[in-house]
Amino acid sequence: MIPLTFDYKKISTVNEAIAALSGDKGKLLAGGHSLIPAMKLRLSQPSKLIDITGIEALKGIKEEDGEIVIGAVTTHAAIAKDKLIKNKLPFFAEAASLIGDLQVRNYGTIGGSLAHSDPAADWPALVLASDASIEVQGNKGKRRIKAPEFFVGLFETSLQPEEIIIAIRIPVPPPGTKTSYQKFFQPASRFAIVGCAVMRFADGKTNIAFTGVSDNAFRDYNAEKIISGKAINDASITAATNASLENKNIMSDHYASAEYRKHLAKIYLKKALQAVS
Numbered sequence: 001m002i003p004l005t006f007d008y009k010k011i012s013t014v015n016e017a018i019a020a021l022s023g024d025k026g027k028l029l030a031g032g033h034s035l036i037p038a039m040k041l042r043l044s045q046p047s048k049l050i051d052i053t054g055i056e057a058l059k060g061i062k063e064e065d066g067e068i069v070i071g072a073v074t075t076h077a078a079i080a081k082d083k084l085i086k087n088k089l090p091f092f093a094e095a096a097s098l099i100g101d102l103q104v105r106n107y108g109t110i111g112g113s114l115a116h117s118d119p120a121a122d123w124p125a126l127v128l129a130s131d132a133s134i135e136v137q138g139n140k141g142k143r144r145i146k147a148p149e150f151f152v153g154l155f156e157t158s159l160q161p162e163e164i165i166i167a168i169r170i171p172v173p174p175p176g177t178k179t180s181y182q183k184f185f186q187p188a189s190r191f192a193i194v195g196c197a198v199m200r201f202a203d204g205k206t207n208i209a210f211t212g213v214s215d216n217a218f219r220d221y222n223a224e225k226i227i228s229g230k231a232i233n234d235a236s237i238t239a240a241t242n243a244s245l246e247n248k249n250i251m252s253d254h255y256a257s258a259e260y261r262k263h264l265a266k267i268y269l270k271k272a273l274q275a276v277s
């Protein structure tokens with residue numbers, strides 16, 4: 001299928017993007033690897049595409065005021081090979097290298113992935129587990145949305161229609177922090193059937209987030225409470241996996257039934273906890 005007719009405008013500043021978004025049914029275009037397929041299926045029918053890939057200010061990765069700041073238009077490939085990321089947030093590099101194929105990684109952006117909030121996307125689990133904030137800008141200026149408040153439903157976020165994600169801000173992990181991202185992926189697309197991200201601090205505090213499991217990615221606070229502050233061993237892992245996914249509505253689709261997906265999620269939590277022990 002081909003998309004309906006649309007206008008196209010390439011812009012070079014955030015203010016131009018915000019101005020272009022107000023009024024008619026315009027949509028931001030970043031890597032286009034989620035939006036264009038949706039337009040071809042006519043699930044999305046924007047009258048205008050506002051190409052933000054020319055906004056240089058939204059590209060790149062830096063450390064600033066105790067945070068690692070990833071520009072929204074930074075590609076998965078750039079994150080996978082970045083030295084700061086490999087050094088301080090190794091699970092971001094691992095996850096980036098596991099996304100789709102080379103073409104998807106070269107075009108797709110972290111901001112586009114978060115805005116799209118696909119239930120099987122990888123980045124949501126990573127930003128949740130790392131206590132990240134999503135920095136957005138709109139007509140009323142800038143604001144930061146903490147990751148757990150950003151993902152609100154299936155392909156649904158708390159981003160307002162005239163807002164643009166400008167950056168992802170992650171507190172620099174203190175020395176001794178360990179991270180792991182484990183995913184069981186669909187072999188053709190590499191989207192997560194189940195993905196589990198864990199960040200474990202030197203004092204034992206442990207953040208756990210899942211993607212692929214429910215309508216949107218989420219932190220598993222029950223499992224976190226069980227394992228935080230304790231040594232990671234067979235007994236504590238079993239206790240944490242038993243406590244995980246409580247009261248969660250587990251997705252069922254042609255890749256995995258709810259029962260199988262729940263089983264997989266617990267196994268991938270176990271793998272992630274073993275990796276940070």
Ligand SMILES: Cc1cc2nc3c(=O)[nH]c(=O)nc-3n(C[C@H](O)[C@H](O)[C@H](O)COP(=O)(O)OP(=O)(O)OC[C@H]3O[C@@H](n4cnc5c(N)ncnc54)[C@H](O)[C@@H]3O)c2cc1C
Pocket residue numbers: 027028029030031032033034035036037052072073098099100101104107108109110111112113114115116118120121122123163164165166189190191192
């Ligand atoms: C074959 C294939 C395999 C894939 N495999 C995986 C995988 O294994 N794991 C995974 O996580 N993803 C996967 N993806 C999705 C891929 O990562 C996309 O690139 C990503 O989901 C969207 O990023 P994008 O830059 O392409 O966004 P686009 O497609 O350009 O945009 C997506 C949505 O976000 C909005 N948007 C874009 N940028 C911003 C911004 N800065 N602020 C606000 N809104 C914005 C757009 O308006 C649109 O609604 C795959 C895609 C394909 C085609």
